[in-house]
């Protein structure tokens with residue numbers, strides 16, 4: 001599958017590199033440093049670089065992994081996404097990382113869905129720290145981290161299910177896109193525990209059942 005990455009920083013580079021190793025064709029985009037982007041592509045089999053618009057045009061699945069303050073700029077550079085699956089991995093975290101900028105009556109994912117033209121938006125990959133993707137394994141002991149995902153389109157969600165599974169994470173369907181209102185605070189909790197409470201970022205959520 002062709003996967004376009006918009007935002008090739010900590011998260012986008014980690015996800016793209018793992019999928020490249022699984023045989024997907026990755027297009028890394030959106031950076032102020034083209035040398036860094038080219039080096040990232042060179043490190044990954046079959047990967048290329050391009051503009052956000054090229055990444056969208058040449059991919060079936062688009063990963064949005066930019067800081068919240070860059071959302072408008074990145075989506076403007078990406079252009080229309082008619083029929084594409086857009087996986088929103090972002091969290092609407094304030095620039096000083098102290099709070100979520102929006103919530104309760106909407107979510108970052110719902111706002112992203114309003115901003116893009118024609119994309120089928122699914123939220124995923126926003127509750128696990130990027131360090132886990134850059135580690136040798138996704139396993140914590142024998143357990144896979146849970147990855148919640150939400151969206152309104154069953155076919156798009158089934159593609160995201162497979163992409164989560166391929167990374168060695170446990171996909172858990174969290175319902176419609178509006179449930180991003182509950183997932184994003186969970187991501188914020190992970191950020192608080194990892195950075196402010198001193199746990200470090202090699203942490204993960206695992207849903208247990210009986």
Ligand SMILES: NC(=O)c1ccc[n+]([C@@H]2O[C@H](COP(=O)([O-])OP(=O)(O)OC[C@H]3O[C@@H](n4cnc5c(N)ncnc54)[C@H](OP(=O)(O)O)[C@@H]3O)[C@@H](O)[C@H]2O)c1
Nearest residue numbers: 007008009010011030031032065066067090091126129130
């Ligand atoms: N990092 C995590 O652990 C993690 C986990 C879950 C969710 N998330 C979410 O994922 C999103 C990305 O986080 P991140 O940590 O990956 O951020 P990051 O490392 O700062 O990556 C952001 C990307 O945007 C690019 N960028 C920033 N400003 C730009 C500009 N003006 N023009 C062009 N490119 C620009 C950066 O490129 P250059 O810096 O190379 O220019 C980089 O490729 C955030 O919404 C975050 O909440 C992150």
